Amino acid sequence: AQTVTQSQPEMSVQEAETVTLSCTYDTSESNYYLFWYKQPPSRQMILVIRQEAYKQQNATENRFSVNFQKAAKSFSLKISDSQLGDTAMYFCAFRSYFGNEKLTFGTGTRLTIIP
């Protein structure tokens, strides 16, 4: 069974600074997907970024980028030029390439952007 670990329960950073959230995972599979989801106080889980394990290139979405280290089973999220609207819980999630689409989530990191 896959496991996802987020070792930073809480983080805070000044507005406009850069912050990196950590995620490690454990799997015996070679092909899979990794995701970062954001959950603001409104509770809606919003997709931030996705990474396909068979792609070497790190995914980027505007101010959000990942550092995907497949051998180390590490998948960190970097938020550049942080904004107040980035304040939320951030969850790292794993999905197998085959089979049903069950997502396995970490326990989350609560990120606070300080004005």
Add this chain to the structure above:
Amino acid sequence: ETGVTQSPTHLIKTRGQQVTLRCSSQSGHNTVSWYQQALGQGPQFIFQYYREEENGRGNFPPRFSGLQFPNYSSELNVNALELDDSALYLCASSLTTSGLATDTQYFGPGTRLTVL
């Protein structure tokens, strides 16, 4: 494009009662997954529905059951409610084509269930 919707937003029940939660998938999606998110935790997979059949189940007892309808909407039913069932219940929809799932699930706003 219509996003994933869930009803009701909040629900309060007493121990032993039964509850039904509803989810409408995003337009163009045919697969619905349900997750339970306890306070301070990440979501836990309950089960998934595709073509009106259960297509995978997490570690939840049989009193958690579901349905999917021809319009791809779905229900989650929980019988004999226990205090530990208090949680946010999230529904996510996605597209499965020829048995192969696309990679991304899109979530609804959730239903907050409180069991007293």
